[in-house]
Amino acid sequence: MRFLATLMIFGLIQVGHTATKQSPEEKGTSIAKQVRDQNDGFIGEESNMKMILITADGQQVVREMEGKVQEGGKDGDKSLMEFSNPKDVKGTKMLTWSYKSKEDDQWLYIPAFRRVKRINSSSKSSSFMGSEFAFEDLGSQEIDKFNYKWLRDEKLNKRDVWVLERVSKEPSGYSKQITYMDKKIFNPMKVEYYNLRGELLKVAEFAGYKPFKVGQKTLYRANKIHMKNVQTKKESIFTWDNRTLGKKFTESDFSQSRLK
Secondary structure, three states: OOOOOOOOOOOOOOOOOOOOOOOHHHHHHHHHHHHHHHHOOOOEEEEEEEEEEEOOOOOEEEEEEEEEEEOOOOOOOEEEEEEEEOOOOOOOEEEEEOOOOOOOEEEEEEOOOOEEEEOOHHHOOOEOOOOOOEHHHHOOOOHHHEEEEEEEEEEEOOEEEEEEEEEEOOOOOOOEEEEEEEOOOOOEEEEEEEOOOOOEEEEEEEEOOEEEEEOOEEEEEOOEEEEEEOOOOOEEEEEEEEEEEOOOOOHHHHOHHHHO
């Protein structure tokens, strides 16, 4: 999936070597646009995924799923995840239609009840399948839905990064997010999430980046996202295997009828 990894493009003015003085907001938006452009062009993506849930005392539950994403044209991407293991969640599916300028549509199919549940605005900050990832973390990352601000340049794990603040323009469970964006591969190394009281809630760390060639473009994708809730001490890990980019899908692959 491209959630949290496709966050942001550049304008005509090069960041770090600006001939024209930019405000922190203008510079942050320019970086966000550059990152978005660098990550566009994947066409479609298919992979096997694991979600590992870790309790505060270290107990683990492993869930397996299959994921696919279709790159959006005039609007946002579409994604579908289906759990395959263990038995208590097998057949559960989540479908997301993301949009560039309006609220995303998300549906969750629960086979035990044989019904489709629509995820409304008030539920977007809720936990996804008991994990430390919220539904909104798996939704649209379109730059028009956020206000950006460049905070500083620094090094993280010996990598040069931009440190950006972004605030959702839509209702959100976060007051802000602080992203540490790698300058070389144009992808996040870390994201800090702050709750509505302005307190640090959780931290996502991205690792195992691998290059994928799609046409003439090289795209990078993290093979691991480790989300740590600093308040509850719970953790969740997403990992990817057998990942393919450049995959072509049809619109029917992401229709609501696919949920049942």
